[in-house]
Ligand SMILES: Nc1ncnc2c1ncn2[C@@H]1O[C@H](COP(=O)(O)OP(=O)(O)OP(=O)(O)O)[C@@H](O)[C@H]1O
Ligand SMILES: Nc1ncnc2c1ncn2[C@@H]1O[C@H](COP(=O)(O)OP(=O)(O)OP(=O)(O)O)[C@@H](O)[C@H]1O
């Protein structure tokens with residue numbers, strides 16, 4: 028679906044952000060991206076959505092080169108992005124106007140737009156705030172508006188840049204569930220986060236370092252990679268606990284480490300069996 | 302002397318049809334040298350509360366006093382260091398150095414003292430010295446967060462009020478900031494932090510204030526928070542709660558991986574004994 | 580915190596449901612009318628008409644008065660200039676100032692006209708979603724041969740949208756930068772000579788940044804300045820024609836008065 032070929036990018040002030048990056052994202056994949064601050068994750072996200080153009084190399088989105096201006100409108104329909112800082116994403120004076128902005132640009136008929144907007148509001152639980160200004164909301168509510176703005180456009184591929192960073196655990200899980208549902212419907216997802224717990228069910232995890240791809244693999248193998256610690260990343264608590272228990276002969280299978288419920292269930296099963 | 306809030310209420314867009322009540326009847330005391338966590342779901346009123354501490358917002362009813370002073374006074378501001386929720390909103394200088402030095406110069410510290418403190422602050426948030434000459438607006442999200450933290454830390458306030466200070470930081474950055482906060486707390490600074498990151502903060506918190514729909518739903522020690530079954534919980538604690546819910550005789554006041562390991566091994570030996578007795 | 584003036588107040592009244600074009604046209608016509616009529620009866624009739632509409636909108640009166648309040652000083656000033664600088668029968672004489680009876684009348688009328696104008700505008704903005712207003716204007720402009728000027732009605736509408744949105748954006752920047760600076764020891768009240776310049780430059784940088792971000796945000800959601808649709812389905816209903824008919828009757832009535 029998206030292909031990066033030897034992409035390099037430096038910001039106008041000369042800061043290098045991406046170096047010789049190669050990457051292929053297949054249709055319907057759920058890709059997690061992690062890495063230290065300043066490792067180039069957000070820059071990658073902007074490249075993947077065609078908002079920044081590579082200086083060398085090229086980004087192909089379904090065989091459309093992002094540097095080709097005539098392809099831009101096609102690319103916009105295909106890829107949606109939620110920025111890291113939700114405040115930078117608002118374009119409307121009311122939440123409703125903000126959510127309608129994308130579908131309006133896609134030239135959908137009014138009835139259709141209203142449907143998209145209502146659905147996106149419902150999915151993010153924002154119905155109450157329809158007529159409020161998106162800037163007169165709390166941090167977490169704003170983050171949900173930013174998310175809804177892209178959901179309303181229903182693109183094929185969605186890029187999320189730390190979209191649960193300001194959410195309490197419960198709302199964060201709800202948002203992640205919404206995203207997983209989109210994935211199950213066949214959408215391609217690129218999910219940037221610092222919270223490794225959220226990537227338990229990802230198809231593939233990429234670890235970035237200084238603008239390069241450092242490590243790549245499925246969650247289980249990435250989480251058990253010894254170099255994780257040297258990359259400044261720490262394991263989710265439950266996985267760490269499972270690793271420790273393993274040393275004492277208590278083996279919790281990988282799938283059971285995803286939620287506290289499944290973990291506790293597994294322990295009960297193990298202990299009550301004997 | 303502490304920060305004291307008495308019967309504080311606050312609404313946004315007051316006297317307009319879009320009036321939103323954000324806080325109601327809040328009574329709260331923050332003592333010197335405490336480590337307090339403010340928890341609550343999105344839109345609960347946490348950020349509003351922190352903005353009342355330093356006078357950015359004025360209470361609609363009730364009073365706020367910082368060491369007996371009105372929080373909008375400069376003398377009160379000197380005692381409170383603040384990091385807002387959106388770090389990007391709080392940066393306004395041309396370079397990172399100026400950004401961190403801004404408050405220091407304003408409060409009348411000498412050039413030399415300022416320079417020393419700036420270097421100390423970027424060390425504390427592990428920013429590279431080469432970043433000092435960069436435009437804060439051109440930093441990545443996590444780097445901005447670090448600069449915002451550094452600019453508050455450099456002031457060495459009596460109360461450090463933080464609104465989700467470690468969001469957007471990578472795991473090692475989180476760990477470093479937590480270490481720093483622990484250290485300055487031990488030196489006598491009160492740390493009040495809004496947070497959703499219970500995994501990182503829970504072991505540090507001495508007192509928890511839980512806000513629900515603008516009211517204080519709970520305030521007290523970490524242990525009583527766990528006993529009362531409040532939410533949210535760090536992943537380990539919520540796993541322990543699940544175990545207890547399934548009838549396992551485990552201690553609920555467990556929230557680090559090491560303690561959880563011990564607790565589960567203990568559980569295993571208890572159950573093993575029962576089984577062999579039967 | 581700034582109070583929202585001329586802001587939209589959601590509702591389900593008859594007025595809320597009218598097509599924005601009907602309301603825009605009505606406000607324009609009423610605006611012209613306020614400045615055409617010259618008798619007190621007409622002005623009273625317009626006030627009565629306004630109150631009738633305001634009641635119909637189901638919104639609290641203070642929503643509308645809030646729009647007038649910030650302009651009160653300006654209106655009072657206009658009233659005074661009329662009062663003192665119109666020739667006519669003198670009411671009294673203070674030093675060189677000679678308020679005249681004609682001036683009093685003219686002053687009252689002019690002040691009333693400005694107030695009416697503001698009230699009707701507030702009625703429009705309070706009962707119509709702001710994006711519906713721009714959408715309505717866009718549709719009203721569409722038949723004009725704007726292409727000769729090198730712009731499309733869509734671009735014009737977006738430009739209008741953004742410039743309307745820009746003011747709050749600027750206010751917000753000011754609030755935020757002030758809060759950030761106050762938190763680090765700038766005293767805006769005591770020390771304006773230091774604090775105002777300290778605010779100006781960051782503000783400028785901030786606004787430029789906001790504009791860049793807005794452009795990127797719009798681009799990311801597919802905005803290209805070309806044809807776009809709107810969430811607001813504009814269609815003139817029976818009630819719209821009825822409203823315009825009533826308006827026409829009213830205008831004739833006022834002109835006859
Ligand atoms: N607008 C900009 N101008 C100049 N340099 C920039 C700009 N944005 C980012 N950079 C720099 O580019 C590099 C990569 O930034 P990027 O935002 O992609 O990092 P990131 O991985 O998203 O980090 P974070 O986890 O902190 O969000 C960093 O060194 C950063 O300082
Ligand atoms: N500028 C504003 N104007 C109007 N209402 C606001 C404004 N800021 C916040 N609110 C409302 O006040 C309530 C409390 O907001 P607050 O920002 O304090 O929440 P919070 O607990 O910090 O949430 P979060 O965790 O999402 O940041 C929310 O319902 C929010 O919608």
Ligand SMILES: [Mg+2]
Nearest residue numbers: 069111441442
């Ligand atoms: Mg980033």
Ligand SMILES: [Mg+2]
Nearest residue numbers: 165166348386
């Ligand atoms: Mg908040």
